[in-house]
Amino acid sequence: MDQTVTDFARAVQDILFAGQRMDQRGWVPATAGNISRKLADGRIAITRSGCHKGFLQAADVITVDMQGKPHSPENRPSAETLLHCQIYRHFPQMGAVLHGHSVASTVLSMEEETAALTLADYEVLKVFEGQTTHATSVQVPLFENDQDIAQLADVVEPFFGTGMPAGYIIRGHGVYVWGKDMPTALARLEGLEFLLACALERRKLHV
Ligand SMILES: CSCCC(=O)C(=O)COP(=O)(O)O
Numbered sequence: 001m002d003q004t005v006t007d008f009a010r011a012v013q014d015i016l017f018a019g020q021r022m023d024q025r026g027w028v029p030a031t032a033g034n035i036s037r038k039l040a041d042g043r044i045a046i047t048r049s050g051c052h053k054g055f056l057q058a059a060d061v062i063t064v065d066m067q068g069k070p071h072s073p074e075n076r077p078s079a080e081t082l083l084h085c086q087i088y089r090h091f092p093q094m095g096a097v098l099h100g101h102s103v104a105s106t107v108l109s110m111e112e113e114t115a116a117l118t119l120a121d122y123e124v125l126k127v128f129e130g131q132t133t134h135a136t137s138v139q140v141p142l143f144e145n146d147q148d149i150a151q152l153a154d155v156v157e158p159f160f161g162t163g164m165p166a167g168y169i170i171r172g173h174g175v176y177v178w179g180k181d182m183p184t185a186l187a188r189l190e191g192l193e194f195l196l197a198c199a200l201e202r203r204k205l206h207v
């Protein structure tokens with residue numbers, strides 16, 4: 001079988017599996033969230049816009065180029081495709097991007113008045129690239145939500161030069177994480193969501 005077809009088929013499997021895992025944890029309510037995987041030929045396999053990510057079918061995964069243009073004009077890619085493309089352009093070694101809408105990321109980002117959420121002294125910080133100890137802190141940048149995704153991408157752009165270690169959060173919206181492959185991206189998402197849940201619980205204790 002053609003390597004390209006096999007690679008795409010494997011990407012579809014990765015994306016459907018990731019959607020199920022994210023749905024099991026309540027991170028893709030309604031039709032929220034989107035998932036992508038870079039293909040060996042430089043195309044991006046990404047979820048269609050408006051489908052429930054917990055019940056994806058193979059037909060719900062389409063391909064776009066690095067500028068976010070679908071290879072088949074009749075396909076409507078995720079409304080947030082440009083944010084995925086931006087990550088792949090800045091981090092060519094990355095192979096998967098996940099976007100989820102968890103309660104913790106949504107609530108904490110609406111409560112936090114500064115420009116970043118600080119996660120410090122947690123053992124699970126070691127899930128993020130380059131982190132080797134609990135005795136550290138990770139800043140997760142917060143960006144204002146915007147229906148104009150190209151405009152939102154422009155706001156995020158300067159932060160890629162700062163070595164964002166874990167990903168970022170759009171206020172009142174959700175998280176973006178990435179990894180060299182889907183298992184790594186999923187581990188980062190689960191690690192970040194665990195830490196956000198801890199932070200939310202701690203805020204409840206101190207009300
Ligand atoms: C119902 S959530 C609103 C859209 C959104 O934020 C999202 O993550 C899903 O958009 P998509 O176009 O990828 O389905």
Ligand SMILES: [Zn+2]
Pocket residue numbers: 032033034080099101173174
């Ligand atoms: Zn979203």
